[in-house]
Amino acid sequence: MSHFDPAEFSRMLARLTPQELRQVEGIVAEARKRAEAVLEIDARAEAGGPASSCPRCGGDERIRWGRTRTGAQRWNCSGCGATWSGRSDTPLARVHRPDLVVALARDMIEAPQPMSCRRGAEVLDTSRHSIWRWRMTIIGALAPEPDGTLAGIVEADEAHQRESRKASREWVRHRRDPATTPPGGWRVWEKKLLAATDHGGHRVFEAITDAGQRAISGALLPVMARDAVLCTDGLATYARIARDERIPHFALNAGRR
Ligand SMILES: [Zn+2]
Known part of the structure; x- marks a missing residue:
């Protein structure tokens, strides 16, 4: 030193x-x-x-x-x-810039709206492909242990995961001519995720088809312990799930959405 x-x-x-x-x-x-x-x-x-x-x-x-x-x-x-x-x-073992991956993981977990791959590539000064690859690695690394369930206070929120590799050609076209959108719109390649975390540091990312009650409860309930408490940003869907499943529910920032 x-x-x-x-x-x-x-x-x-x-x-x-x-x-x-x-x-x-x-x-x-x-x-x-x-x-x-x-x-x-x-x-x-x-x-x-x-x-x-x-x-x-x-x-x-x-x-x-x-x-x-x-x-x-x-x-x-x-x-x-x-x-x-x-x-x-660890998934970091083969990465040459672990600092960037840690920064990316922080953004995915802590930011209200995670960066797009393109923005991530700009901010971290690396290729969009690297960002996409690291993201998939991080999601894989954050997957729960087979017997891991979320316990205590569980926080849930939806996140969007743009699959940039599949859509890179559309991106290029869109960048050249912003009036161009891919057939079917951006939603076609925007993957929705449900992110849930507990205070013991367990995190779960589940792919969901939409933000409806059926999709969210189908992703959330299997990974929550029976006596867990749900904490969300107050989206009515979570309130309905909590009521139907008799889960204690606390809404943060209620009304902001
Ligand atoms: Zn040894």
Whole structure:
């Protein structure tokens, strides 16, 4: 770890022009995204984390073994000699920019309206195909364990997933001539998802055909524990499902939609 002297750093910043300072802000923001991704990767391999024991022999005896190219802690098994990091055996293992994928996953989970693939490609400065591929990987990684049900307070909301690869030609045509829409309209390739999460960190994405009561309850009820409480943005459909199924229901931001 290099030595960091805040006083020296601030003296250096004091000599910069406003334009140079803006450049520094961009560099710092980028570095911070990377550092946060590395922290999340390292947390997986900390004692008690899902990647804390040897992926080959399951042993717990290990020593620190340098860092990966992205800066994450690497471990070496004292039993069998295997090396691994918190990123091993995860969908992130083959991704060269885990920081971007973490940013994308945050957007999918936390943003009120997740970015389109095109916007994601612009924001994260990568190809739309990469965004689409990462999204599918993230959705796969977020799928529940076979016996996992959502318990306690369960939050549910619909999300849209634009399948950009299938529609990339339509996109190009639409970009050239905004009056052009694909046959059948955009809905043809806009996949609707029901996103549900509980406070234990379990998340479920279920494909739904529409936002009707039948589709939503068909996706939601099988993944909810019997004694769970439903928390939504107050869409009337959820209120009806909760009433019909006798689930306690809390509506946040009621009336905003
Ligand atoms: Zn081992």
